[in-house]
Amino acid sequence: MIRDYDEFLGRLFDRVSAPTVLLILIALTSLIALLWYFFPRWIPRRMPRLRALRRPRFRLPRWRLPRWKLPKWQLPRWRRRRKEKPKVKAKPAPAVAEPVDEEAEAPAPAPVGGLSLADRLAAEGRYAEAIRERLRETVTDLTRAGVITPQPGTTALELTTAAAGNRPVIGPPLGGATEIFSEIWYGRRDARRDHDDRMRALTAEVRAALTSPPGGQR
Numbered sequence: 761m762i763r764d765y766d767e768f769l770g771r772l773f774d775r776v777s778a779p780t781v782l783l784i785l786i787a788l789t790s791l792i793a794l795l796w797y798f799f800p801r802w803i804p805r806r807m808p809r810l811r812a813l814r815r816p817r818f819r820l821p822r823w824r825l826p827r828w829k830l831p832k833w834q835l836p837r838w839r840r841r842r843k844e845k846p847k848v849k850a851k852p853a854p855a856v857a858e859p860v861d862e863e864a865e866a867p868a869p870a871p872v873g874g875l876s877l878a879d880r881l882a883a884e885g886r887y888a889e890a891i892r893e894r895l896r897e898t899v900t901d902l903t904r905a906g907v908i909t910p911q912p913g914t915t916a917l918e919l920t921t922a923a924a925g926n927r928p929v930i931g932p933p934l935g936g937a938t939e940i941f942s943e944i945w946y947g948r949r950d951a952r953r954d955h956d957d958r959m960r961a962l963t964a965e966v967r968a969a970l971t972s973p974p975g976g977q978r
Contacts (some may be wrong), residue, residue, distance in 0.1 A: 764802065766922075802887075818942050823950060840933075873961075876897070877893050878890045878891075878893040878894045878897065878974075881893060882953075882956045887951035887952060887953060887955060887956045888944050888951040889944065890951075890956050891940060891941055891944055891945075891955060891956060891959045892944075892945065894937070894956075894959050894960060894963045895916065895937055895938070895941045895959070895963070897963070898937065898963045898966050898967070899968070900921060900935070901967060901970060902919075902923055902930075902966075902970070905970050907923050907926050907927055907930065907970070908922045908926070910922050916938045916941055916942065917938060917942075919938075920934050920935050920938045927969065927970075929969045930966055930969050930970070931964050933963075933965035933969070934962070934963045934966050936962045937959055937962040937963055937966070938960075940955055940958060940962070941959075
């Protein structure tokens, strides 16, 4: 066996040189090493199939019978009458007491040093505020006397109309005072000293009419 191997190597080296054989062995060793390292990535998952070797498949046509649907007979359903729910009447919302104008019912501040708040404002040259304060004091006096009952949101003209309806003698002076107040505060006019003097005289007439007995009215 050794002799046959030696003869095989002798014949191989006679045809191929030794360096070439060595190079082939190195390349073959490298190829085997790479295949071993990347195993099994190089193996195909599915082996190729030859379509020519497949047997032809013959399929017979499928005959289906038509399906006949029978009509469905349903018995009539007797519906029950629904009972009507009694209607619930909405309860009326509770009456909310409206806030009373505290400024109208608040007592006038006590005069300091013999002067009222309106007189002190007039002395400082704040005639517009003095006119408003005089009308406020007059409304307070009318409320205390029971001539008017001011409500929130009531205008000065409405108060004058109500007071004149209860005591006609109060109508002219109170109407003049209301007119001066409206010109100053609603008409955006500059208040002067003569406006305040006129307002003081008119409010004094209203107080005098309140102190006079009701029988003296014309």
